[in-house]
Amino acid sequence: MKRVKKFKNVEELRKTIDEQEASRQQEKKRVIVVSSGTCGQARGSLKVIEALKKAIREEGLKDQVMIRVTGCHGFCEAEPNIIIYPDRIFYQKLTPPDVRTIVKETLVEGRVVEKFLHRDPLTKERAWYENEIPFYQKQKRIVLGDNVFVDPTSLMEYLSIGGFRPFLKALTRMKPGEIIDTVKQSGLRGRGGAGFPTGIKWEATHRAPGDIKYIICNGDEGDPGAYMDRSVLEGNPFRVIEGMMIGALAIGAREGYIYVRDEYPLAVRHVTLALEQLYKAGLLGEKILGTDFSFDLHITKGAGAFVCGEETALIASIEGRVGEPRQRPPFPAQKGLWKKPTCINNVETWANIPLIILNGADWFSSIGTSGSKGTKIFSLVGKINNTGLVEVPMGITLREIIYDIGGGIPEGKAFKAVQTGGPSGGCLPASMLDQIIDYESLTAAGSIMGSGGMIVMDEKTCMVDVAMYFLNFLRDESCGKCISCREGTQRMWEIVKDITEGKGQPGDLELLEELALATKEASMCGLGQTAANPVLSTLRYFRDEFEAHIYDKRCPAGVCKSLIRYAVIPEKCTGCEACKRACPTGAIQGTRKDVHLILYDKCIKCGACLEACRFEAIEAQREEAIAIVREVKP
Amino acid sequence: MITMKMNGVEVKAEEGWTILETAKFYGLEIPTLCHHEGLTPYGACRLCLVEIGEGPRAKLVSSCTYPAEEGLVVHTDTKRVVQARRMMIELMLSVAPYSKTIQDLASKFGVTRMRFKIRNEECILCGLCVRMCEEQMDGKAIGFQNRGYQRKISTPFDLRSEECRLCGGCIYICPACQLRCQGPQAESALCNACLTMDPTCLDYYDELQCWMYDAGRCGTCVREKK
Ligand SMILES: Cc1cc2nc3c(=O)[nH]c(=O)nc-3n(C[C@H](O)[C@H](O)[C@H](O)COP(=O)(O)O)c2cc1C
Ligand code: SF4
Ligand code: SF4
Ligand code: SF4
Ligand code: SF4
Ligand code: SF4
Ligand code: FES
Ligand code: FES
Numbered sequence: 001m002k003r004v005k006k007f008k009n010v011e012e013l014r015k016t017i018d019e020q021e022a023s024r025q026q027e028k029k030r031v032i033v034v035s036s037g038t039c040g041q042a043r044g045s046l047k048v049i050e051a052l053k054k055a056i057r058e059e060g061l062k063d064q065v066m067i068r069v070t071g072c073h074g075f076c077e078a079e080p081n082i083i084i085y086p087d088r089i090f091y092q093k094l095t096p097p098d099v100r101t102i103v104k105e106t107l108v109e110g111r112v113v114e115k116f117l118h119r120d121p122l123t124k125e126r127a128w129y130e131n132e133i134p135f136y137q138k139q140k141r142i143v144l145g146d147n148v149f150v151d152p153t154s155l156m157e158y159l160s161i162g163g164f165r166p167f168l169k170a171l172t173r174m175k176p177g178e179i180i181d182t183v184k185q186s187g188l189r190g191r192g193g194a195g196f197p198t199g200i201k202w203e204a205t206h207r208a209p210g211d212i213k214y215i216i217c218n219g220d221e222g223d224p225g226a227y228m229d230r231s232v233l234e235g236n237p238f239r240v241i242e243g244m245m246i247g248a249l250a251i252g253a254r255e256g257y258i259y260v261r262d263e264y265p266l267a268v269r270h271v272t273l274a275l276e277q278l279y280k281a282g283l284l285g286e287k288i289l290g291t292d293f294s295f296d297l298h299i300t301k302g303a304g305a306f307v308c309g310e311e312t313a314l315i316a317s318i319e320g321r322v323g324e325p326r327q328r329p330p331f332p333a334q335k336g337l338w339k340k341p342t343c344i345n346n347v348e349t350w351a352n353i354p355l356i357i358l359n360g361a362d363w364f365s366s367i368g369t370s371g372s373k374g375t376k377i378f379s380l381v382g383k384i385n386n387t388g389l390v391e392v393p394m395g396i397t398l399r400e401i402i403y404d405i406g407g408g409i410p411e412g413k414a415f416k417a418v419q420t421g422g423p424s425g426g427c428l429p430a431s432m433l434d435q436i437i438d439y440e441s442l443t444a445a446g447s448i449m450g451s452g453g454m455i456v457m458d459e460k461t462c463m464v465d466v467a468m469y470f471l472n473f474l475r476d477e478s479c480g481k482c483i484s485c486r487e488g489t490q491r492m493w494e495i496v497k498d499i500t501e502g503k504g505q506p507g508d509l510e511l512l513e514e515l516a517l518a519t520k521e522a523s524m525c526g527l528g529q530t531a532a533n534p535v536l537s538t539l540r541y542f543r544d545e546f547e548a549h550i551y552d553k554r555c556p557a558g559v560c561k562s563l564i565r566y567a568v569i570p571e572k573c574t575g576c577e578a579c580k581r582a583c584p585t586g587a588i589q590g591t592r593k594d595v596h597l598i599l600y601d602k603c604i605k606c607g608a609c610l611e612a613c614r615f616e617a618i619e620a621q622r623e624e625a626i627a628i629v630r631e632v633k634p
Numbered sequence: 635m636i637t638m639k640m641n642g643v644e645v646k647a648e649e650g651w652t653i654l655e656t657a658k659f660y661g662l663e664i665p666t667l668c669h670h671e672g673l674t675p676y677g678a679c680r681l682c683l684v685e686i687g688e689g690p691r692a693k694l695v696s697s698c699t700y701p702a703e704e705g706l707v708v709h710t711d712t713k714r715v716v717q718a719r720r721m722m723i724e725l726m727l728s729v730a731p732y733s734k735t736i737q738d739l740a741s742k743f744g745v746t747r748m749r750f751k752i753r754n755e756e757c758i759l760c761g762l763c764v765r766m767c768e769e770q771m772d773g774k775a776i777g778f779q780n781r782g783y784q785r786k787i788s789t790p791f792d793l794r795s796e797e798c799r800l801c802g803g804c805i806y807i808c809p810a811c812q813l814r815c816q817g818p819q820a821e822s823a824l825c826n827a828c829l830t831m832d833p834t835c836l837d838y839y840d841e842l843q844c845w846m847y848d849a850g851r852c853g854t855c856v857r858e859k860k
Contacts, residue, residue: 305781307781322778326677326699327675327677327695327696327699327700327701329700329701329703330701474782475782475783476781476782476783476784477781477782478781478782478783479781479782480759480778480780480781480782480783480784480785481676481677481678481759481761482677482678482680483678483679483680483722483725483726483758483759484680484718484721484722484725486759486782486783486785487725487726487728487729488725489782489783490782490783491725491728491750494750494751511749514721515721517717518717518718518721518722521683521693521694521714521718522680522683522694522718522721522722523680524677524680524696524699
């Protein structure tokens with residue numbers, strides 16, 4: 001980490017940015033970028049870094065090669081990966097011994113090592129360079145892109161990519177009103193879920209009476225399967241903070257909070273380091289750069305309740321009270337933290353601000369659709385070849401994300417549904433694949449943009465089971481204040497659970513719909529108001545599946561354990577014994593080369609045998625289909 | 635002064651009033667359960683729902699917590715409101731079927747079915763007791779624990795509280811722990827006797843020893859059939 005000195009005035013900072021930028025451009029060394037966010041570290045990036053350092057030392061390349069450890073690049077599937085600059089050679093899924101080979105082959109001999117290159121799951125073609133990888137090609141990484149270029153723990157590195165130029169512009173050349181107007185004209189809408197126009201929120205907070213105002217960065221991110229905000233905070237914390245500083249200038253706040261969930265230790269660490277350096281550099285605190293602008297920024301760790309992402313609950317949590325939403329109005333812009341006007345925005349919203357200030361409102365609004373501008377980061381997970389974070393321009397279709405960027409569904413299975421918006425969102429079927437992504441279209445389709453979770457499901461997914469999963473999440477995460485939300489989610493879960501267990505009755509779906517409507521209408525906060533979406537959207541697009549469970553006692557996808565039974569298909573069984581070894585309860589009988597048999601009284605329906613059989617000789621059958629067969633052939 | 639429209643009539647509210655307070659001032663009835671004068675509004679029971687706004691943006695809010703706002707258009711008794719209210723009562727019945735207050739509400743709003751599995755918890759988590767203890771009895775002896783479906787009322791660490799002075803304030807205010815009348819359908823989830831009996835169950839009171847009648851408190855049946 002380069003040392004930080006204190007900037008006494010605007011000129012000093014500007015000069016340092018110029019110098020840092022120039023020195024980056026003149027850099028003669030080859031740079032090896034190692035992606036090492038939470039996901040990379042989980043897959044062993046730290047060991048890769050060690051091995052890399054050692055290999056470079058041993059080859060005597062220390063003066064010619066520089067290692068840059070960065071936050072996440074978003075391509076989870078390919079972790080741990082490295083990019084070698086200036087050529088941008090991209091090597092993926094590396095282990096420490098691989099790194100040794102690469103250093104020898106590529107760095108010393110100048111040859112590309114084919115087997116570590118990325119291979120497209122559909123075309124099987126290998127990509128040499130980062131920009132040739134289909135996963136990156138259709139993305140527009142204005143927010144995430146810089147993660148590759150900076151060591152997130154170093155202010156100087158951030159300055160060397162022109163960081164804090166937007167802040168300087170706002171500080172020296174723009175009045176608060178102009179900043180707000182620029183944000184308004186850019187068309188930026190909140191990335192935390194509801195999509196409220198950011199400029200209008202800023203204006204309301206700016207205009208609210210009172211001298212003391214606060215700004216808050218919402219990094220609670222409690223949706224299952226979502227981790228965009230984590231990666232931004234981990235990979236480029238200075239960008240978020242710079243956005244907040246510009247916001248503070250515009251709104252007239254002199255204190256702010258970054259709320260991060262405690263389960264994100266790396267994000268907490270990087271934000272803390274960033275704050276320390278900014279205080280040392282005189283970019284936070286009293287009289288910043290000798291001007292009249294003073295701004296203090298704190299970090300608050302959240303205990304990781306989903307509902308604490310709701311703005312009023314989050315504020316209660318910062319104040320040290322129970323994280324329970326309250327009635328709005330008054331909105332935080334009128335009465336927020338400690339009853340003072342407060343502007344609360346999502347991590348990604350704040351991270352867009354420096355870009356808008358630097359490049360102008362027109363640049364930003366040229367990306368996207370008429371109602372939704374800019375890009376959105378999604379975490380693409382589930383049954384998809386390329387899992388990872390994708391940043392796409394608004395207006396792209398679901399199909400492009402899932403097939404072009406995501407590389408389609410693994411193992412040649414068919415696409416069934418995509419869930420957007422987390423527990424408040426909905427499941428969209430294949431007929432909606434050409435749906436474009438923006439706030440309005442997703443809402444019209446019965447889902448929402450949400451904060452950016454995107455879970456892909458294949459034909460082996462049971463939609464009733466999916467509805468049950470989200471209801472289970474919600475009945476647990478509801479704060480429990482409103483009877484509509486607390487009992488509503490609990491009762492919906494009970495009904496759906498009964499359906500998955502074959503205990504569904506005629507009338508259940510009508511009751512479910514009635515209850516869903518009441519939960520939506522009667523609840524106080526966004527959690528309850530959207531809690532019915534996962535049920536309503538699955539009912540809207542997959543009603544036949546619910547009906548199959550209720551009337552035929554059949555789970556079409558073969559997922560609901562009570563409705564299926566595993567059986568060996570005698571014609572296909574080769575007697576390889578794989579299933580027998582996989583079975584945890586010893587429920588499978590058979591000797592080598594003989595047809596195997598599953599003992600139903602011992603089988604716990606774990607599905608391990610089905611996974612283990614290479615000959616597709618085990619299938620999940622309907623409970624009563626078997627019963628019928630038994631009756632016929634006693 | 636704030637000017638609003640309520641059920642088509644222009645009304646004026648003081649700064650700081652809620653919709654509920656304004657409605658009360660004008661004599662408009664809105665049912666409430668978790669609301670009590672003298673305690674901070676909380677918004678848990680969702681019974682006091684009203685519809686605000688017009689057209690596609692109209693929505694339901696709890697009138698006990700929603701502030702009176704200039705130009706607001708409020709309807710207290712639309713079909714949408716009543717439908718949601720009924721579901722709230724049905725949900726409350728399913729967890730506290732032995733509460734007289736809730737049984738009476740069911741009769742009053744024509745809730746004649748209870749379609750959920752009974753889970754008798756004798757508490758609808760309205761929070762009245764918590765607020766009573768803290769705000770009127772200066773006790774802070776009890777509070778909410780956990781969230782979601784696991785939420786419950788208890789003392790810290792579920793131990794007998796040193797703070798509790800056994801004043802009985804919490805029991806006094808609880809809508810769920812007053813026993814329902816022991817009429818002809820005392821064991822079923824839904825009584826509705828006041829609605830369905832003719833003559834009303836009042837005539838049976840003596841024989842069935844309705845406690846409410848003895849205490850001279852009930853009168854639901856009388857009120858309903860008058
Ligand atoms: C149940 C619930 C959970 C939420 N979780 C988050 C979250 O994790 N992160 C977030 O930024 N906003 C979350 N929100 C939205 C916030 O309340 C708020 O609208 C948002 O932080 C405003 O920022 P924005 O305008 O930049 O989107 C949540 C809302 C609800 C109702
Ligand atoms: S809607 Fe649910 S989460 Fe929101 S305040 Fe009510 S009970 Fe709590
Ligand atoms: S794994 Fe398949 S093929 Fe092998 S014994 Fe079991 S059922 Fe037969
Ligand atoms: S489903 Fe599980 S328990 Fe049943 S036979 Fe297969 S491996 Fe054994
Ligand atoms: S005990 Fe009674 S007063 Fe307290 S929350 Fe439960 S129902 Fe309300
Ligand atoms: S009896 Fe105890 S718990 Fe109840 S209100 Fe009085 S002090 Fe509070
Ligand atoms: S690559 Fe960053 S989270 Fe997976
Ligand atoms: S009285 Fe208003 S929500 Fe209970």
